[in-house]
Amino acid sequence: MIKILYCIVVHDKRIIDHFEKENKYQNFENYVYLLVGNHNEDFSSEKIIQCNKLPNNIEHNKNYLVYTAMYALAKNINIIPEDINYVFFLEYDVTLDSTNVIKNVEETNESVYGVSIMPIEYCISKQCPFSNGLVNYLIHKRVKEIKKQDCLSTNTVLLKKQFLIDYFNDSFTLDFLDYLNNNEYSGHYLERYLSIYCILKNIKYIVIDCKFEHSALDSHNTQGRYENKYLTFEKTL
Numbered sequence: 001m002i003k004i005l006y007c008i009v010v011h012d013k014r015i016i017d018h019f020e021k022e023n024k025y026q027n028f029e030n031y032v033y034l035l036v037g038n039h040n041e042d043f044s045s046e047k048i049i050q051c052n053k054l055p056n057n058i059e060h061n062k063n064y065l066v067y068t069a070m071y072a073l074a075k076n077i078n079i080i081p082e083d084i085n086y087v088f089f090l091e092y093d094v095t096l097d098s099t100n101v102i103k104n105v106e107e108t109n110e111s112v113y114g115v116s117i118m119p120i121e122y123c124i125s126k127q128c129p130f131s132n133g134l135v136n137y138l139i140h141k142r143v144k145e146i147k148k149q150d151c152l153s154t155n156t157v158l159l160k161k162q163f164l165i166d167y168f169n170d171s172f173t174l175d176f177l178d179y180l181n182n183n184e185y186s187g188h189y190l191e192r193y194l195s196i197y198c199i200l201k202n203i204k205y206i207v208i209d210c211k212f213e214h215s216a217l218d219s220h221n222t223q224g225r226y227e228n229k230y231l232t233f234e235k236t237l
Contacts, residue, residue, distance in 0.1 A: 002105050004158070009069045010092035010180060013043050019092075020047070028098060030084070034069035037062065049079060064177070065187030066155040068092060069077045071177075074168035085133035088158045097211035101158070104208045112198055112205035113158035124196070130188035134196065137179050137189075141172070147199050155191050158208065173197065 006028040010016055016033050025031045035043055035050045038059050044050045051068055052059040056075035058068050070089060073080060073140060080087065086105065096115070105113065124135060124146055136148075159167070167173055176193060180186040198205050 002086065002102050002185075003084050004030065004086045004088050004092060004102065004105075005080060006088045006098070007049075007069065007073065008032070008090050009034045009036060010090055011035070011037045011067050013039070013048075015092055016043075016097060018047060034072065034089075036065070047071075054079070056109070058177070061180075061182040062185040063182050063184055064180070064190060067099070067177070067187070067190045070164070071168055074164045077161075077165055084161060086158055086160055090156055093097055094156050096156070100210050101208055103191050104206070104210075106157070108206055110204050110206050111160040111163040112194070112203060113208050114154065114157050114195075114205060115208050115210060116154050117207055122233075125194070128217065129185060133183055133185055133189040134192050137176055138196070141175075143200065146196060157194065163203075167194075167197070170197075172200075178187050192206050 007027065008018075008019070008025065008031060013035065015068055016035070019025065019033075031047075033048045036049055036052075036059065038048065038052050042050060044053055049072070051057050051072040054076045057072050058064060061068060066089060070184055073087060088098075088101070105152075108193050124131060124138075173193075176190075180189060183189070195204075195205070
């Protein structure tokens with residue numbers, strides 16, 4: 001029986017309070033909030049895992065965004081219940097219908113799943129500010145070729161628990177985290193990195209057929225989206 005822990009990555013406790021009041025995730029059987037950022041107050045609870053309060057965390061690299069939460073789980077794996085098989089990472093501005101998720105996973109039993117894709121050229125382009133840091137790292141590592149195939153494009157990913165552990169113990173990943181050195185666009189480079197990692201390691205990933213919506217709120221001002229419509233939700237809290 002597949003059992004999934006849905007992990008909502010969020011940077012503001014007020015957003016958590018809002019979601020809980022609205023019962024946004026009531027249809028998820030198991031879910032927790034991964035509160036990222038360096039918060040002085042301790043908000044840890046049954047529902048909130050505060051990453052900067054965990055023994056192993058990289059919250060000093062604030063531009064790694066979702067990856068600080070992923071790293072925190074991988075490096076403090078004991079906080080994931082033993083009966084959990086998969087971890088589903090969701091950014092706070094994502095809406096997901098999980099109806100078909102377990103069925104998809106049970107039928108395929110892969111280590112990595114995504115919910116949306118884009119052509120690989122959008123993920124690997126030295127001219128693109130959202131990917132050139134990754135391209136430079138691959139050059140640094142003397143990677144000469146990336147297979148032509150579709151590429152996962154977002155941080156909304158479902159990972160087998162063992163894959164999560166292995167992923168953040170792989171020197172190729174750890175070296176990349178060091179290489180980025182908290183660059184302003186690190187979060188974008190890392191968003192594309194998982195796909196390339198899977199291609200290089202010959203790890204199959206599948207795109208789940210489910211209803212998915214991403215508001216792409218520019219919480220860290222790295223996308224050039226400063227219109228009010230991207231900030232409305234947070235301003236109303």
